[in-house]
Every structure is written in structure tokens, then in C-alpha cells.
Amino acid sequence: METAKLGKTGFDVSVVGQGCWQFGGNWGEVSNDESLGVLHAAADGGVTFYDTADVYGNGHSEELIGQFLRERRDDSLVVATKLGRRAKPLVAEAFTRENLRAWTERSLRLLGVDVIDLTQLHCPPTVVFSDAAVYDAMDELVDDGWIRNYGVSVETVEEALTALEHPGVATIQLICNVFRRKPLEQVLPAAKAAGVGIIARVPLASGLLSGRFTADTTFVATDHRTYNRNGESFDQGETFSGVPYEVGVEAAQEFAALVPEGVTPAQYALRWILDQDGISTVIPGASRATQAAANAAAADLPPLTAEQSTALAELYDRRIREYVHGRW
Numbered sequence: 001m002e003t004a005k006l007g008k009t010g011f012d013v014s015v016v017g018q019g020c021w022q023f024g025g026n027w028g029e030v031s032n033d034e035s036l037g038v039l040h041a042a043a044d045g046g047v048t049f050y051d052t053a054d055v056y057g058n059g060h061s062e063e064l065i066g067q068f069l070r071e072r073r074d075d076s077l078v079v080a081t082k083l084g085r086r087a088k089p090l091v092a093e094a095f096t097r098e099n100l101r102a103w104t105e106r107s108l109r110l111l112g113v114d115v116i117d118l119t120q121l122h123c124p125p126t127v128v129f130s131d132a133a134v135y136d137a138m139d140e141l142v143d144d145g146w147i148r149n150y151g152v153s154v155e156t157v158e159e160a161l162t163a164l165e166h167p168g169v170a171t172i173q174l175i176c177n178v179f180r181r182k183p184l185e186q187v188l189p190a191a192k193a194a195g196v197g198i199i200a201r202v203p204l205a206s207g208l209l210s211g212r213f214t215a216d217t218t219f220v221a222t223d224h225r226t227y228n229r230n231g232e233s234f235d236q237g238e239t240f241s242g243v244p245y246e247v248g249v250e251a252a253q254e255f256a257a258l259v260p261e262g263v264t265p266a267q268y269a270l271r272w273i274l275d276q277d278g279i280s281t282v283i284p285g286a287s288r289a290t291q292a293a294a295n296a297a298a299a300d301l302p303p304l305t306a307e308q309s310t311a312l313a314e315l316y317d318r319r320i321r322e323y324v325h326g327r328w
């Protein structure tokens, strides 16, 4: 698998990484065996970058990654976690030095590591991205040897541009996919110029871009694609990329019709992201090992031609832009 420099972290990581939210209960039931199967299939496919968070399954995703690291014993594996959303309520005042240290201590314990490769502020309230004291506390965690690097995970391009002003920020995680193109305009060029890595999340628009959902598809009650479809529980942008489900299904079917033979829509969607200048790694989630293996293989596909790329831009402008472009 091709690797790329991960911003200011000093790590080179696989251009396709592995998202690990699926091991946390927000996607219906994914068993421990299935979760570990996903992790090992990704590693077998050459994936060296794994993204989790302290809140996924209230720490269960971190624990499983800890088990995976012990089973794999591979120094090339890089794990990124996130902190901040254990705050109840989720208010800026919760981002104190003491809380940031306590959350980090818990992640160190659950991952079973001495130092965390990368910790990301997990979509905190917007004002946190301008709070010098928060960055000072993160710098202190680096100085104390608890974390090697820190970055941010953001919801909007404005938050990304604010975070870019802080020199300690090594990476920015944001939603970028065929149905979410706004980061291409300003954030990707600015991050590249600043040497900051971009981690592209929700690359399949929560599975929509696999082209396998129809208007009649249902998801279990504990799946965020049921309970957060309209942003009832957290930011609507995290579910189907913020595209209304019925609109997304129809647009995804049009997208699938543009995919060349021998490639799956999910792989084509991942390849498109890898073609965007400034992307360091893309982190599809997976609930089955076969998905993780297929996603890793997307890195070997040829880049899209100019004509193929234009067709996807046209689809976005015609079907998607009005729902998402002004919002995130």
C-alpha cells in the first residue's frame, strides 16, 4: 500500500486507513470477533493507520484496538484517538487542562500503550478551536510524553481554518467525499501549505456511496442511520454526510452508474478522495472484514480521468450541493 506523510506528525501512514467507530454500538451490533476481523483484514491489506475515539462504545473501540495491537505486534501501526466528547454537557468550559489529562490517561489505559501517537479534539464546541489555553494543555501532554502529536476533528471548514492558525496542530480530520466537496476549495490547499495532514472521514457517506441502499432500506434502532438521520442526537453532517436520505439514495444510484467495470462504488468513492491534492489518508469504517479488505484495495486503483472527475462534480452540483454546501 502506498503511504503518505501524515502532516506534522512525522509518521508515514497508509493512504487508506481504518475507521473504528463501528466497534462502538452506534452502527447496530458488531461483535468483538467481527471487529477484530475488520482490524486484522485491514492490516493484512496494508493499512497502518487506525482512527478511534474515547467515546466509541464508551471506550470499547479503544480496548479492542489495544487487543489488536498486542496480537499484531507491528511497530508500523499508528493509532489516532479523540477526546472531548465525554464531557457532559458538551460545553467549552469542560475543555480544562485537568479534563484533557484525565481523558488522555483513560485512553492510554484502554489502548494499553505508553504514549498515544495522535490525539484529536473531537468536534468540540466551535469556540474551543480559538482557545489558546486548550492548545497549551495539549502542548503540555506532548511535552510530558503522554501523546506524540495532537490534531483536531472538525465539522465545518471555518473550524478547520481556525485550527490551522495554531502551529501545534499536526492534522485535521474532516468529512470529505463525493457528496462533500467544500473542503477542496480552501482547507485542503491551506493545510497543504501549512504542512498539516488531512484525514478524510465518512468517505462513503455512512455507506450511501456503496450504492447498496434503497428508499426501503432500514437500519436497526441503535444505528445512528436511524436515530440521527435528521441530526436528532449529534451533528446531522455525520450521518449520510448530511444529505437527506432519499436524495442521497437516488444520487448514490446515479453515482454507481458512473463506476467503471471491475470496481465497486465504495472503492471508486475512496479512490476519488485519494486523488484530491492535500489528502493524507482516508478512513472508511467497516462492519465486516470483507469490506475492510476491499477498501484497502482501493489504493491500488488508477486515479480517475479528468472526464470521470468532471462527471462526479456535475452530479454533486446537480443533486447534492444545495443540501450541504452552505452548511458545513
Ligand SMILES: NC(=O)c1ccc[n+]([C@@H]2O[C@H](COP(=O)([O-])OP(=O)(O)OC[C@H]3O[C@@H](n4cnc5c(N)ncnc54)[C@H](OP(=O)(O)O)[C@@H]3O)[C@@H](O)[C@H]2O)c1
Pocket: 018, 019, 020, 021, 022, 027, 051, 052, 082, 122, 123, 153, 154, 173, 201, 202, 203, 204, 205, 206, 207, 208, 210, 238, 266, 267, 283, 284, 285, 286, 287, 288, 290, 291, 292, 294, 295
Ligand atoms: N466526529 C468525528 O470525528 C467522526 C465522525 C464520524 C466518523 N469518524 C471516523 O471516520 C470513520 C469513517 O466514517 P464512518 O464510519 O462514519 O462512515 P463511512 O466510512 O462513510 O461508512 C462506513 C459504512 O460504510 C459501509 N461500507 C464500508 N465499506 C464498504 C464496502 N467496501 N462495501 C460496501 N459498504 C461498505 C458499512 O456499512 P454497513 O455497516 O451498513 O455495512 C460501513 O459501516 C469512522 O469509523 C470514525 O473512525 C469520526
